[in-house]
Amino acid sequence: MRSVLITGADRGLGLSLCKEYLGRGFTVFAGKYMEDYTLLEDLGEKDQNLCVIWLDMGCEKSIKNAVSAVTEIAGRLDMLISNAALMGKFDCDLYAPPMDLEAVWDTFRVNALGPMRLAEGFLPLMERGGDKRLCFVSSEVGCIALMKHRGDGPYPYPMSKAALNMGVRMLHNHLYERGYTFRLFHPGWMKRRMADGSLSETARFDPDDIGRIAARYFDKNLGDEHRLVMVDYSRYEWPF
Numbered sequence: 001m002r003s004v005l006i007t008g009a010d011r012g013l014g015l016s017l018c019k020e021y022l023g024r025g026f027t028v029f030a031g032k033y034m035e036d037y038t039l040l041e042d043l044g045e046k047d048q049n050l051c052v053i054w055l056d057m058g059c060e061k062s063i064k065n066a067v068s069a070v071t072e073i074a075g076r077l078d079m080l081i082s083n084a085a086l087m088g089k090f091d092c093d094l095y096a097p098p099m100d101l102e103a104v105w106d107t108f109r110v111n112a113l114g115p116m117r118l119a120e121g122f123l124p125l126m127e128r129g130g131d132k133r134l135c136f137v138s139s140e141v142g143c144i145a146l147m148k149h150r151g152d153g154p155y156p157y158p159m160s161k162a163a164l165n166m167g168v169r170m171l172h173n174h175l176y177e178r179g180y181t182f183r184l185f186h187p188g189w190m191k192r193r194m195a196d197g198s199l200s201e202t203a204r205f206d207p208d209d210i211g212r213i214a215a216r217y218f219d220k221n222l223g224d225e226h227r228l229v230m231v232d233y234s235r236y237e238w239p240f
Contacts, residue, residue, distance in 0.1 A: 001025065001026065001049075002025070002026050002027070002078045002079070002129075002131065003026060003027040003028075003029065003070075003076065003077050003078050003079070003129065004021050004026050004077075004079040004080070004081060005029040005066075005070060005079070005080050005081065005122065006018055006021070006028060006029070006030055006031060006081045006083060007031035007055055007081065007082050007083050007084035007114075007118065008031060008033070008084025008085060009030035009031050009052075009083070010032055010033060010037040010039065010040060011034070011037055011039060011192075011193035011194075011195075011207075012190060012192065012193050012207045013207050013210055013214065014030070014081075014084065015039055015040065015193060016207045016208045016210065016211025016212075017081060017211050017215055018030050018040070018050060019043065019208070019211065020211050020212060020214075022043075022050060024215070024219070025049075026049065026078075026079075027051065027074060028049060028050050028051065029051050029053055029066075029069075029070050029073075029077075030044075030051065030052050030053070031053060031054075031055030031057075031084060032052050032053065032054055032055065033054070033055060033056055033057075033084065036195055037195050038195070039193070039195075040052050051073060053066050053069045053070070054066075055084075057082075057084045057109075057110045057115070057118070058106065058109035058110040058114055060117055063117050063118055063121050064121060066121075067121040067122055067125070070122070071125060074125075075125070075128065076125050076128035077122055077125040077126050077128075077129050078126070078129035078130055078131035078132075078133070079129075079131050079134075079218065079219075080118065080119065080122055080126065080133070080134050080135065081135040081136075081137070081218065082114070082115040082118055082119075082134075082135065082136045082137065083137040084114065085110065085111050085137070086106060086107050086110040086111060086157075087107075087154075087157050103156055104155070104156045104159070106156075107156035107157060107159075107160045108156070108159070108160045110160075111157070111160035111161060111163075111164055112160045112161075112163035112164045112167060115136055115164060115167065115168075116167045119134055119171055126180075131181075132178075132179050132180045132181065133180070133182070133183065133218065134168075134171065134175070134181070134182050134183070135182070135183040135184075135185065136164065136168050136182075136183070136184050136185070137185050137186075137187060137214075138161050138164055138165055138168075138184055138186055138230055138240070139157075139158075139186055140238055141157065141158040141161055142158060142160075142161030142163075142164060142165050142240060143162075143165075143230075143238055143239050143240045144162055144240075145239050146238075165184065165230065168182060168184055168228065172228045176225070176226065181221075181222075181225045182225075182228055183217060183218050184228065184229065184231070185214055185217065185230070185232070186230055186231070186232040186233075186238055187205075187214060187232070187233060188204060188205050188210065188232055189203045189204045189205060190203055190204070190205045190206070190207045190210055191203040191204075191205065191206060191207065193207060205233070210233055213233045214233075217231065217235070
């Protein structure tokens, strides 16, 4: 049975990806962080192939503990999906001193450094897996060339996603020759999943719809794996 780790699985795209991969017959290791959400536990009651593990992407010790848990349970990992993200403070901008550098650092720990630590920690298990596929959920706000047309706004999240994109580029350079394949995905503006399972009225997409698209893309073998591209829900390629 193939296995996948999905971070940020409490709600939204992460939860939808859990549903998709359970439906595909995977053993799913779901990274949980939000104590007030029980949607993962509800899903686990319906499918014994879901294993919920505590995972704080901003904490190196938490990532190491997650590696230990998956090692003990499965001893291998086929696919890794880094989805967890921290939006950061919306009122944290360049023109409202003093700059809240701690808020920036919190966002970087989760969005940029966390995925790199995650990949590093799970590489030994992925060496034993069959797929060797590393998937990262990013955003169009990490596209430096496109941000020149944007007005002022919160800077931690875009900066952290640009750093994530560079980190994935470096991982690709290092690991492609060892048989690893990569996916970099921009999901678009998704509705927020509430603790009771309902969706917010704002935003454009249902996360379940994006989850189906993302799962197909993550799981499909491409003919040009040497290329690292960021695509969205419509398979449009974004510069980054």
